[in-house]
Every structure is written in structure tokens, then in C-alpha cells.
Amino acid sequence: MAKVTIVGAGNVGATLAHLIVLKNLADVCLIDIVEGLAKGKALDILQSKPIEGFSVDIVGSSDYKDSKDSDIVVITAGFPRKPGMTREELLEANSRIVRDVVEKIMEFSPNPIIIVVTNPLDAMSYLAYKVSGLPREKVVGMAGILDAARFSTFISMELGIHPSRITPCVLGSHGESMVPIGRYTMVSGIPLTKFLDDEKIKELEERTRKGGAEIVGYLKKGSAFYAPASSTVEMVKSIILDEKKVLLCSAYLDGEYGLRDVFLGVPVILGRNGVEKIIELELNESEKKALYRAYNSIKSLIEKL
Numbered sequence: 001m002a003k004v005t006i007v008g009a010g011n012v013g014a015t016l017a018h019l020i021v022l023k024n025l026a027d028v029c030l031i032d033i034v035e036g037l038a039k040g041k042a043l044d045i046l047q048s049k050p051i052e053g054f055s056v057d058i059v060g061s062s063d064y065k066d067s068k069d070s071d072i073v074v075i076t077a078g079f080p081r082k083p084g085m086t087r088e089e090l091l092e093a094n095s096r097i098v099r100d101v102v103e104k105i106m107e108f109s110p111n112p113i114i115i116v117v118t119n120p121l122d123a124m125s126y127l128a129y130k131v132s133g134l135p136r137e138k139v140v141g142m143a144g145i146l147d148a149a150r151f152s153t154f155i156s157m158e159l160g161i162h163p164s165r166i167t168p169c170v171l172g173s174h175g176e177s178m179v180p181i182g183r184y185t186m187v188s189g190i191p192l193t194k195f196l197d198d199e200k201i202k203e204l205e206e207r208t209r210k211g212g213a214e215i216v217g218y219l220k221k222g223s224a225f226y227a228p229a230s231s232t233v234e235m236v237k238s239i240i241l242d243e244k245k246v247l248l249c250s251a252y253l254d255g256e257y258g259l260r261d262v263f264l265g266v267p268v269i270l271g272r273n274g275v276e277k278i279i280e281l282e283l284n285e286s287e288k289k290a291l292y293r294a295y296n297s298i299k300s301l302i303e304k305l
Helices: 011-022 037-046 087-108 121-132 144-159 198-209 211-219 226-240 285-304
Strands: 003-007 027-031 058-061 072-075 113-116 139-141 170-172 178-180 245-254 260-271 274-278
Touching: 003 011, 003 087, 011 027, 011 037, 011 226, 027 037, 037 058, 072 087, 072 226, 087 113, 087 121, 087 285, 113 121, 113 226, 121 139, 121 245, 121 260, 121 285, 139 260, 139 274, 144 170, 144 178, 144 198, 144 211, 144 226, 144 245, 144 260, 170 285, 178 198, 178 285, 198 211, 226 245, 226 260, 245 274, 260 285
Parallel strands: 003 027, 003 072, 027 058, 072 113, 113 139
Antiparallel strands: 139 245, 170 178, 170 260, 245 260, 260 274
């Protein structure tokens, strides 16, 4: 049985743990530095086992020894965004947390696949890659799946078509410089441009860019967690079951799209070995410029690290 450790027992981490066991994907170790938090949530989930009928196990801990020999480690630990706060403002505090988490995880699991959820996601993925010393295919950020899900949702609301029939495309950074691409977005195999004019597509793209901030604005305290957890479990599932799904993730680029030494949201094939292939799309000049803007934004954060 595969083992997944989730670091951070907040809303995203606990919801993700629940989803993983409900789907019988792996045994779960939920870790949090707050004494008793992970243990309490894990025990609560475990007590649903007689009702839900899942066969895997879940434990909670504040000791990284319990993460030993994890196949996948998901990092959700960190400070959430507050209303008006940019992802960039999270950089300093969350970089200290991610560095500490990766160092402790690597002490007990020599060759895991690391999925980063902590924001600012692309920069934190880069940090996890450098600190872990793992091959680039073993570190991946959860970004594009969530952004694409938001884009699909807004398109679905506009067209009245179920989002499962929509295949969206979102590149770039997980944040305000993400690059939703309407012409690569399909509705039952038909380009979105056949359904909506450019002005409406741009409006939906802009709402997607601000999708996380919109939720933060409503909640006042905290940020989104249901859709982020669902997006992450899609990655965990593709890795554990070796589904080799084409998913939009933050991956390390080494020449792809003409960019190097950066984590950026792109389509990848995700399987048992992690990022097994990066798929390069043909972009027009406008899309290239938008992608390069995202690249420059992330590189500026990386330099601050």
C-alpha cells in the first residue's frame, strides 16, 4: 500500500487527507506542528471508516519520524492569504516553513515525490526542489489544475454546460500573472471561441486570475480549500495509480518554452515517476508575452529567496 504524508493539518491538508482515504488511494500520515491538531483530525477521519467503508489507514502526528518511507509528500503548511494580501507578501514567512518541512521530510523519506501546495506556489516549488536535491521530475506544484477548474466553472456558469464537458488551458504562474488560453480551451472538443466572443473570454480569463482572491474576499479569514484539495488529490491519484494523465501543474523548466531554471504552470504527463513529460504548446506572440511576464514575475520571487 502506498503512503502519503500531508504536512499541514489545516483546511486544505485535512480535506485532502479525507479525500485520499475515501478514495482508498493510500495510507495517510497527517503532520502538523500544533500539538494534537493532526492527531485529532486524523482520529475523526478514522472514526468514519466503519461508515464509509474505506480500507486504508490514517494517523496524525507532530513527529516527522511517522512520515518515514513516504511515497508522496504533500506540503500544505504555511500562512494563508488575508484580504488584500498578494502571494508575494507570503514569500518570506512561507519560505522558512517550506525549507524546514523539506529538510525534515528528506531525513525520513529518501526518494519521495513532493507536491507543493503552499503559496506563493511556483516559488515554493522551486525552493522545495533546491532544498530536497531530488530530480526535477520528483517535485511538482499544484497550480494549473485548480486554475483550470476555476476557468471551467466560470465558463460552465456562462454557457449552462456541465464543466465536465469543458477542457480548459491555463499556463503560467499560480497567481495574478496566470495565462488562461481561450483558444486551447475546448467545449466537447469544440474551441471555446465558437461559443463566446473575445471580450467575454477575456472577462472570464480575468475572473479566473482573481479566482482565489475573490474567495478570500468573501471569507474574510482564510482562503479556498475544497477545490485546492480536490485538485491535489487528482495529482496523488494519477501518481499512485500510474494513470499518466495530462494535467496542468507547476513543473521545473529546463529549456521548454524557451525558459530555464523556473517552476511554471504547463501541461505535463503525471505518473508513477512524477512529471514524466512536459508538453509544449504552440503559442502566438500575445500568449508568449503573457507567459514571459509570468516567468519574470516568478524569477523575481526566486531571486528574493
